[in-house]
Amino acid sequence: MSRARAGDGEAFRALTEPHRRELQVHCYRMLGSFQDAEDALQDTMLAAWRGLERFDGRASLRTWLYRIATNQCLDALRSARRRPAKQWNIPGIEPPEPTGYGEIHWLEPYPDALLDGAISVPLGPEARYEQTESISLAFVTALQILPPRQLAVLILRDVLGFHANEVADMLDTTVESVKSALKRGRAGMQRSLPVTEARARPAAANSLAEEAIVAKFVTAYESADIDALVALLTDDVFMSMPPIPLEYRGRDSVARFCAFIFGSAPTYELVPTRANGQPAFGVYRHTPTGIHGSGLFVLTLADGGIDAMTVFENTVLPVFGLPMELDGNGTRATGNARGPLCPRSDQPWG
Structure with missing residues (x-):
């Protein structure tokens, strides 16, 4: 910590790298977009690098990073920087009449290859959702319907298991406000996912x-x-x-x-x-x-x-x-999960 505060980029990376993947998943749950989550993660690491002197050690470094990441995501949500909906654009070809029109048009998928070490971290005692459930497209979509403050509180409390007083400190609010937001957020999730408990569980991954x-x-x-x-x-x-x-x-x-x-x-x-x-x-x-x-x-x-x-x-x-x-010879594609939308910076926060 002392080396990082003195400007040692390698020391800062050693401190933050163990939390990087789970922070990216946290930003993804909040924003619903892989690209937006990557941008929020970069902003989080930059803010942490610049503000390391203000880390007083009262909470763990992980909790402090979650505080920064959550507020970066809230800022992004308030600024409404979202991809606009895209209209069908194939000339001369009209699709069948839809049964409805979606509102969460900024949704993007998250590669499983980047989940290693991100959803197996120990959760706090308040967690109510399984980690695999809380990264599913249905769950992430339902989260996006919630107002930003309710969204943040529900993820921090019910997905990650932080205590109410920890969440209140992260959001600079009161425990009573956190409890109220959580109650409303749970009600919103229940309306969005009302049939999940009655529906049969999906087949296990890779079964x-x-x-x-x-x-x-x-x-x-x-x-x-x-x-x-x-x-x-x-x-x-x-x-x-x-x-x-x-x-x-x-x-x-x-x-x-x-x-x-x-x-x-x-x-x-x-x-x-x-x-x-x-x-x-x-x-x-x-x-x-x-x-x-x-x-x-x-x-x-x-x-x-x-x-x-x-x-x-x-x-x-x-x-x-x-x-x-x-390639035209039927060769199946191979490769890792990092592409142009997953840049890696040479900066200490990259």
Whole structure:
């Protein structure tokens, strides 16, 4: 600590690096966007580097860093720096009529490769959610509906397990205010995720049950077999495609959209990865000019089938170490999870 306060960048990195991954996940939960979380993490480390003299040791360094990160995210939320919704932009091709329009169009996926060491940290005694549940797309989406202060309190208390007095200190408020915000935040989450307790639990990650569903999905999608694909969907399956706000709910509605996709370009190749603790695929479309990345699918499995499909733009592929094109010989993409959206700075806070 004394070396870091004296300006030793290596000492500062040694102090903060053990907390870096979990802080990034914390920022992601608060902001719902991988890019925004990376920006907030960089701002957090810069603020910590510049303000290290003010760290008095009354709380742990980890708690102090969470205080900085939380307030950086609150500042970002208040400034409303969000990606705008994107309209369907394929000329001459109109998708089926949606069943609804989403509001959380800034949502982005989070690579599982960056979760190592981030969701296995010891939680405080107040934690109410499992770490794997609290990184799922459904959970992160529900968080985004909450007002910023309620969002911060619920994550700090129910996800990370900090005591009410610790959260009050982080947010420069009273314990009573924290308790009130938590009560309202829990009510908001219950409204957003009312069926989670009644619904059957999804297959465990990398289990035989998950692998069986995923293998059938890949076969059906790559062969454009709409009947086989529909057979894998639950009755109330839900499809969304941020930043495009179109949403499709129910097996018939999602089936119409998938038939539309297969009809517009019937040959696809899927490259497996994982996002938010869930099976995911880079989606590549065969065209006369090559095999081009068209997006990223994230599947939510429940009740023995596919309960949700979230379709992201191809701009997220590099974050997962996936290329924008395949080589034309059927070679599957490989690579690590750090891409252009995960810069690493030479600065002490980078």
